[in-house]
Amino acid sequence: MYKKANRLHGEENSIKEKKLIKFLTNIATETLSDSASQGLDQAQSLSRNKDLLENFYLLNKRAQTFLFMQLKQIHKSKMTRRFTLEEKLMALLVMKQSPKC
Known part of the structure; x- marks a missing residue:
């Protein structure tokens, strides 16, 4: 039960x-x-x-990480963005699933 x-x-x-x-x-x-x-x-x-x-x-944790990543980098220019190791790994996983995104 x-x-x-x-x-x-x-x-x-x-x-x-x-x-x-x-x-x-x-x-x-x-x-x-x-x-x-x-x-x-x-x-x-x-x-x-x-x-x-x-x-x-x-x-889930990945969705939260993704949203926080988007919010943290919103005011930074393309060349000044810095990502944590967890964010980089998540981006690689997304790219591996669909390289056309």
Whole structure:
């Protein structure tokens, strides 16, 4: 009985994680054509979104690392970006899965 309850809880987290990822990808695709000031306004409104911040822990470690990597490097120019070993390994794994990305 304990295993069944634990499995159901894990499925619930998986569903929440998928919804969160879908939500974030929709936001990213909607903001591609926006100007910088519109993007900044939307980012500030998202940072105040409690649901997003509360559910961030539902993402797996690689997804969290990827998001933090994107946020840390946003203000740096192409030649001044520095990445940790974990971020470099994750990028290689993504490239290995799909070199066309």
